[in-house]
Amino acid sequence: MSANIFDRRRVNGPPRSVEPLYTDEGDVKPFTNGGRADGRSLDQLRPIFIKTGPLAVQPTFSPTAPSGSAYYEQGKIRISCAVYGPRQGRKSNPRMGSFDCDFQYAPFSCSWKRRPHIKGADEKEIALILEQAMAPAIRLEAYPKACIDAFVTVIESDGKFATISAAINCISAALADAGIELYDIVAACSMSLNASQWVSDCNQAEEDVSQCSLFVSRMPSADEITYLLQQGKTMPDQTDRAVQTCSNSCARVYAVLSRYLQASMEQPAS
Amino acid sequence: MSSESVIVTPGRRLGLTQEYESGPGTYVRNGMIYSSILGTKKIEQALAETSDDSIKRPMLFVERQNTKFAIPVIGSxxxxxxxxxxxxxxxxxxxxxxxxxxxxxxxxxxxxxxxxxxxxxxxxxxxxxxxxxxxxxxxxxxxxxxxxxxxxxxxxxxxxxxxxxxxxxxxxxxxxxxxxxxxxxxxxxxxxxxxx
Amino acid sequence: MASLILSPAEQDFIIRGVEKGFRGDGRGSLDRREVTLRTGMISQANGSARCRIGSLGVGTDILVGVKAEVNTWAAGEPEECGTIVCNVECSPSAAQEFEGRGADEINVELTQLLDRIVGGEQSGLDLRKLCIIPRQAYWVLHIDALVLDVKGGVADALVWATRAALLATKLPRVVVESVTDDSGVARAEFDVVDDAEDQMGLEGARDLPLAATFNQIGRRYVVDASEQEEAVTQAKLTVAVSPKMEICAIQKGGMLKGFAPSLLSEITQTALRIAKEEFARFDALFAEASKHNGELDEEPSTGSTFLEPF
CATH class of the missing domain: 2.40.50.140 (Nucleic acid-binding proteins)
Structure with a gap:
C-alpha cells in the first residue's frame, strides 16, 4: 500500500513503516566444543511426557470417539495418536485382524520446506514403517475379521528419526489405553553418527550434520527388535554397537512408558 | 476371591502355567503367563473341584474398568x-x-x-x-x-x-x-x- | 508384495525344509537365483539396465532408466551439488493387484527404499561432479524403475538394476565459459556438447552399493526368497553394502514378527561375508552385458533388442 494514499473513512496508521529490530541470536551449531547444544550427554535422551486419553469424549463411550488415544512429548517433539477399533475391516481375514496406520505432519510441524496439506511420499512410507513396527506386538489372532486403525498426527517435529521413534512410542501408549491385547509395549529410540561417535536421540540440527541415522524399536519381554532402519554409511562394527546401545536406550524408554501407563490407571478421573 | 491391586502393563510376567491358569487379558508363552492389556492383575481362586481328579489351578487374569470393545465371536x-x-x-x-x-x-x-x-x-x-x-x-x-x-x-x-x-x-x-x-x-x- | 496364498501343508513344508537347510529349488540358504543383466536397451535414456533374478518366465524383472536433466539452481538448494530423484512404479503386468491405485503403497515403499540406498551422498556417487555452475545450474539424475514381474526379492533386483544403469550412464560433456556482458559483469555460461561420442560416465559409480534381502523363515533365514518362500516369511531385513564393505542402509520389512538381536547381528555379518561374491558376480555379469551391447551396435538398433527372450 502506498504511503501516499490517504483513506478518509478509516483511522490511518503512520505513513511510514520501519522493519522491527531483530536481535540475531545466530544459529547455535550443534556439537560445538565437543558438547551438545542443550547440554545433554551423548547417550542422554530428551525428557518424555505422556498423557493417555485426552481425545476421549466424556462420557467415555460415544459412537465417534476413539477407543484409545495418547499425547506424547519428547523434548520439542509433540505427537498425538488416536486408535479406533476393533471394528469391521475392509480386508476381512478370517484368521487374524489387520492393523492400519495413518501418519501425517501438521502443516506447521516441520522445519524443512514441504507442501502443506498434501501427503508426501515420506509420510506414506513412515505410515508403513509404523505398521511394520507395531503389528508384531498386537495379538491380531484375537480379532479375526476386525481391523484396528491408528491415526498419528505430528504437531511438532524435531529430528526425522527421533520423530518416527516418538510416533511408535505414542502408538504403543494409545493401543494400551484402548485396551487392545498386546504381546508387549513397543519402545523405540534413535541415534545418529557424528564424527565416529554415536549420539542418542538427536534433534533436527544434530541429524542434519550427521553422516548416518538409525532407529530401533524393541519389545523387551520377547526381546525382539520389531523394526530397524539405518540411513547413511557406517562400518559394520559401528552398526552393531549402535544397535546394542539403542536397544539399551529402548529399555529406558520402556520403563518410562510403563510408569506413565500405570499412573494413568491409578487416577481414572483425570 | 483374593485380589492384589497391582496395575500391570502389557507384556509383564504374571506367573507360571504350572501354578496358574491363564484367564482373559493374558497370554501364554514358553510356560509363562504374560499380561496382554493394561489393567489390574487379579487372581481367582479355584472352586472346590469334586469330580475332577486333577487339582484345578487358580486363574490369573487382568481386569480393566473402562468399557472394552467387543468383536463378534462364533457362539456369542x-x-x-x-x-x-x-x-x-x-x-x-x-x-x-x-x-x-x-x-x-x-x-x-x-x-x-x-x-x-x-x-x-x-x-x-x-x-x-x-x-x-x-x-x-x-x-x-x-x-x-x-x-x-x-x-x-x-x-x-x-x-x-x-x-x-x-x-x-x-x-x-x-x-x-x-x-x-x-x-x-x-x-x-x-x-x-x-x-x- | 503380490501375495501368494499357500495351504498350511505347503507352508509347513517350506518352513521345515528351510530349518533343515533345504530349499524348494535346491539352493543353499545363502544362494541367489540366476541373474540376467542387460544394459543400454533404451536409446533415449542416458543409462538403462534390465535385471532379472530367477529363470526365464519365473523371475523378478526390473527395468531401470536414468535420465539426466539440467536444473536451474533455486535458493535453498545445495549450492555445489547435483541431485538424484528416484521413482519406482510397479506395472500391472507384474500382478493383477497392481492395477489402478493398487500399487500405490508398494510404489511408495520401494521408492523410499531406493532413495535411501542411492539417493544421496551415501550412494558413493560424487554429487559435486554433477554440479555444472555453482549456484546456477546442476545435473539432476532421474532414476525411474519399472517393475515388470514380481516373483520374490524385488528390493535386491531393484538395487542391482539401478547399479547397472548408473554404471552404464553416460552424461554429455559440458563446456563452461565466462562471458562478460555489456555492463562488464562476468557470468559463467555453460554449453552441453551434443556429441554422442564425447560422453563421460558418473564419478563414483563403482562405489554404489548392492542389496541383499534376508528372509526369516522359522528359525533360520534365507537370501533371495522365491515367491513361495516370501509368502511364509515372518520378517525380512534388507542390507545394502558398498564395495568398500561399508553398510549403507538397513531396513526391516514384514508385519508378523520382529528379530532377535542376536539374529540381527548374525545377518549383518553374513551380509558382509556374501558381499564379496555378490560384487564379483555383478561385475562379471555387467562386463558381459556391456560386451553384448557393443556387439549389437553393429546391427541396426531397433526395438528387437528389447524383445529378445529375456
Missing part, C-alpha cells in the same frame, strides 16, 4: 438392529456382543433358513423381521468378506423390540405374533422368548 450372543430385508436374508447392524458394546456397528446377515429351527422352508421374511427391529441372535460363522452369519433358531433369540406400523412399541403375545397395545393390531414377527 449379539444384539442388533435389522437394517434391510429381502426374501432371502436380513441385514443386521451388530451393536452389542455378549453385553459389551461394539466400537462401530459390525455387519451381520440372518439367512432365511437360519430364522427358525423347524419348518425352515415355510418361513417368510416379511413375517419374521422388519427393518428397525432389534433382535437377539447368535453368531454361527465368521461369514464372508462383508458380514457375519447369524441365526435366531433358539427360543430366546428373535425380535426383542419392534415398532408397529402406527409407531408404537409392540408386546410379544406368542412366538410368532406381536401386538400393538394402543391400536390392538397384531403383526407377525419371530419373537424372542422373554427371559425371566
Amino acid at each position: 450372543e449379539i444384539l442388533g438392529r435389522v437394517v434391510r430385508i429381502n426374501p432371502r436374508a436380513a441385514s443386521v447392524a451388530i451393536m452389542m456382543v455378549d453385553s459389551a458394546p461394539c466400537q462401530e456397528d459390525f455387519q451381520g446377515i440372518v439367512r432365511v433358513q437360519d430364522i427358525r429351527a423347524t419348518e425352515k422352508d415355510l418361513v417368510q421374511m416379511i413375517n419374521s423381521f422388519r427393518p428397525g427391529d432389534i433382535i437377539r441372535a447368535e453368531v454361527i460363522s465368521l461369514g464372508d468378506q462383508r458380514s457375519y452369519f447369524l441365526a435366531t433358531t433358539k427360543n430366546e433369540h428373535g425380535v426383542v423390540f419392534a415398532q408397529s406400523e402406527a409407531g408404537n412399541s409392540m408386546i410379544p403375545i406368542s412366538w410368532e405374533e406381536m401386538q400393538d397395545p394402543k391400536t390392538q393390531t397384531i403383526e407377525k414377527r419371530k419373537c424372542a422368548k422373554p427371559v425371566t
Whole structure:
C-alpha cells in the first residue's frame, strides 16, 4: 500500500513503516566444543511426557470417539495418536485382524520446506514403517475379521528419526489405553553418527550434520527388535554397537512408558 | 476371591502355567503367563473341584474398568438392529456382543433358513423381521468378506423390540405374533422368548 | 508384495525344509537365483539396465532408466551439488493387484527404499561432479524403475538394476565459459556438447552399493526368497553394502514378527561375508552385458533388442 494514499473513512496508521529490530541470536551449531547444544550427554535422551486419553469424549463411550488415544512429548517433539477399533475391516481375514496406520505432519510441524496439506511420499512410507513396527506386538489372532486403525498426527517435529521413534512410542501408549491385547509395549529410540561417535536421540540440527541415522524399536519381554532402519554409511562394527546401545536406550524408554501407563490407571478421573 | 491391586502393563510376567491358569487379558508363552492389556492383575481362586481328579489351578487374569470393545465371536450372543430385508436374508447392524458394546456397528446377515429351527422352508421374511427391529441372535460363522452369519433358531433369540406400523412399541403375545397395545393390531414377527 | 496364498501343508513344508537347510529349488540358504543383466536397451535414456533374478518366465524383472536433466539452481538448494530423484512404479503386468491405485503403497515403499540406498551422498556417487555452475545450474539424475514381474526379492533386483544403469550412464560433456556482458559483469555460461561420442560416465559409480534381502523363515533365514518362500516369511531385513564393505542402509520389512538381536547381528555379518561374491558376480555379469551391447551396435538398433527372450 502506498504511503501516499490517504483513506478518509478509516483511522490511518503512520505513513511510514520501519522493519522491527531483530536481535540475531545466530544459529547455535550443534556439537560445538565437543558438547551438545542443550547440554545433554551423548547417550542422554530428551525428557518424555505422556498423557493417555485426552481425545476421549466424556462420557467415555460415544459412537465417534476413539477407543484409545495418547499425547506424547519428547523434548520439542509433540505427537498425538488416536486408535479406533476393533471394528469391521475392509480386508476381512478370517484368521487374524489387520492393523492400519495413518501418519501425517501438521502443516506447521516441520522445519524443512514441504507442501502443506498434501501427503508426501515420506509420510506414506513412515505410515508403513509404523505398521511394520507395531503389528508384531498386537495379538491380531484375537480379532479375526476386525481391523484396528491408528491415526498419528505430528504437531511438532524435531529430528526425522527421533520423530518416527516418538510416533511408535505414542502408538504403543494409545493401543494400551484402548485396551487392545498386546504381546508387549513397543519402545523405540534413535541415534545418529557424528564424527565416529554415536549420539542418542538427536534433534533436527544434530541429524542434519550427521553422516548416518538409525532407529530401533524393541519389545523387551520377547526381546525382539520389531523394526530397524539405518540411513547413511557406517562400518559394520559401528552398526552393531549402535544397535546394542539403542536397544539399551529402548529399555529406558520402556520403563518410562510403563510408569506413565500405570499412573494413568491409578487416577481414572483425570 | 483374593485380589492384589497391582496395575500391570502389557507384556509383564504374571506367573507360571504350572501354578496358574491363564484367564482373559493374558497370554501364554514358553510356560509363562504374560499380561496382554493394561489393567489390574487379579487372581481367582479355584472352586472346590469334586469330580475332577486333577487339582484345578487358580486363574490369573487382568481386569480393566473402562468399557472394552467387543468383536463378534462364533457362539456369542449379539444384539442388533435389522437394517434391510429381502426374501432371502436380513441385514443386521451388530451393536452389542455378549453385553459389551461394539466400537462401530459390525455387519451381520440372518439367512432365511437360519430364522427358525423347524419348518425352515415355510418361513417368510416379511413375517419374521422388519427393518428397525432389534433382535437377539447368535453368531454361527465368521461369514464372508462383508458380514457375519447369524441365526435366531433358539427360543430366546428373535425380535426383542419392534415398532408397529402406527409407531408404537409392540408386546410379544406368542412366538410368532406381536401386538400393538394402543391400536390392538397384531403383526407377525419371530419373537424372542422373554427371559425371566 | 503380490501375495501368494499357500495351504498350511505347503507352508509347513517350506518352513521345515528351510530349518533343515533345504530349499524348494535346491539352493543353499545363502544362494541367489540366476541373474540376467542387460544394459543400454533404451536409446533415449542416458543409462538403462534390465535385471532379472530367477529363470526365464519365473523371475523378478526390473527395468531401470536414468535420465539426466539440467536444473536451474533455486535458493535453498545445495549450492555445489547435483541431485538424484528416484521413482519406482510397479506395472500391472507384474500382478493383477497392481492395477489402478493398487500399487500405490508398494510404489511408495520401494521408492523410499531406493532413495535411501542411492539417493544421496551415501550412494558413493560424487554429487559435486554433477554440479555444472555453482549456484546456477546442476545435473539432476532421474532414476525411474519399472517393475515388470514380481516373483520374490524385488528390493535386491531393484538395487542391482539401478547399479547397472548408473554404471552404464553416460552424461554429455559440458563446456563452461565466462562471458562478460555489456555492463562488464562476468557470468559463467555453460554449453552441453551434443556429441554422442564425447560422453563421460558418473564419478563414483563403482562405489554404489548392492542389496541383499534376508528372509526369516522359522528359525533360520534365507537370501533371495522365491515367491513361495516370501509368502511364509515372518520378517525380512534388507542390507545394502558398498564395495568398500561399508553398510549403507538397513531396513526391516514384514508385519508378523520382529528379530532377535542376536539374529540381527548374525545377518549383518553374513551380509558382509556374501558381499564379496555378490560384487564379483555383478561385475562379471555387467562386463558381459556391456560386451553384448557393443556387439549389437553393429546391427541396426531397433526395438528387437528389447524383445529378445529375456
